[in-house]
Amino acid sequence: MNARLLAPELRPIADKVRSGARISDEDAMVLYASRDLNGIGRIANVVRERINGNVATFIHNRYINYSNICLLSCQFCAFGAKKREEHAYEMAAPEIVATVREALLQGITEIHMVGGLHPTLPGEWYLGLLRDLRALDPDLVIKAFTAVEIRHLADRIFKLPLRETLILLKENGLGAITGGGAEIFDQEIRDKICKGKETADEWAEVHRVWHQLGGRSTCTMLYGHIETAAHRVDHLRRLRELQDETGGFTGFIPFAFEPDGARPALKDIPHATAHEELRNLAISRIYLDNIGHITGYWISLGLPAAQVSLSFGVDDLHGTIMEEKIFHMAGAHTPQQQTAASLEKAILAAGRIPMQRDSFYRRIADTQTPAP
Secondary structure, three states, X not given: OOHHHOOHHHHHHXXXXXXXXXXXXXXXXHHHHOOOHHHHHHHHHHHHHHHHOOEEEEEOEXXXXXXXXXXXXXXXXOOOEOOOOOOOOEOOHHHHHHHHHHHHHOOOOEEEEEOOOOOOOOHHHHHHHHHHHHHHOOOOEEEEOOHHHHHHHHHHHOOOOHHHHXXXXXXXXXXXXXXXXXXXXXHHHHHHHOOOOOOHHHHHHHHHHHHHOOOOEEEEEEEOOOOOHHHHHHHHHHHHHHHXXXXXXXXXXEEEOOOOOOOHHHOOOOOOOHHHHHHHHHHHHHHXXXXXXXXXXXXXXXXXXXXXXXXXXXXXXXXXXXXXXXXXXXXXXXXXXXXXXXXXXXXXXXXXXXXXXXXXXXXXXXXXXXXX
């Protein structure tokens, strides 16, 4: 990286990154204020290539959004519904099992399953579903539930302490938990976009306990609504601190707010530009020096922008996904799935080496040796 090609304000940060030093919150604010997007991308790629070389990964997975019936009414959410609303739905457990059985024939290695906070599904429904899915293929990783779903299961459904709930879920087949529900950690922002959802500390505690039990998870950020750059930096700092403590996050997946399906208070906010999406990905890569992987979520970005993100610190394009509902009900116009071939083609065209991964970002070509 030639420092002379960078804007002057970026050069001290580039020096830190080259030396392997950790950037500060003040440095991150400089990055968010800088207009030198390409310079930020160059710095991010120093980190990306130090950790992951020239490889870019994807996973062959299948999404299941088992129900959108939810006790909450988050302002940004077009997915959740009350039982009597016209767009409310609930999948039967045998239907879910049949769907996953069919997807296994197409080569998936992971099922990614989340839903709303359903008020009446009993605990045995969740446990029986996990057991039935695990019985389909013992190698299939069941990645399921957000932190708020798990707290809902603990407090309202099983009526057990958090740790005991996670142990119960793990014993019945849960292999990993998702990073959803993080949104933006600042409580004032949460009160405006997702009032009633778990706090940042409650979200973190679910992941902390899961990591202590030997589990792994991803982490996320929902940006591009009413938050500021300072709120984003605060969010990244809390993730970095938790990762310093537990080491349990495998990857970070930021995605932009979809305004089209939002409730009235947030509906008129313009969608984040591709410029802002690339900036946020690159800064995340520079700041989160202790999280191995940054995912460009093509469902949110679109595949062309996700492809470009591979030059802005991103080393993973998520997965084939096969039917995503939450972002599309919010107004996303991207496809609902990609083939492995289309993801490989996008990665090759970006000058990277494509490789399939598992749920823990280990490269399938050599799953005995975890990816960096």
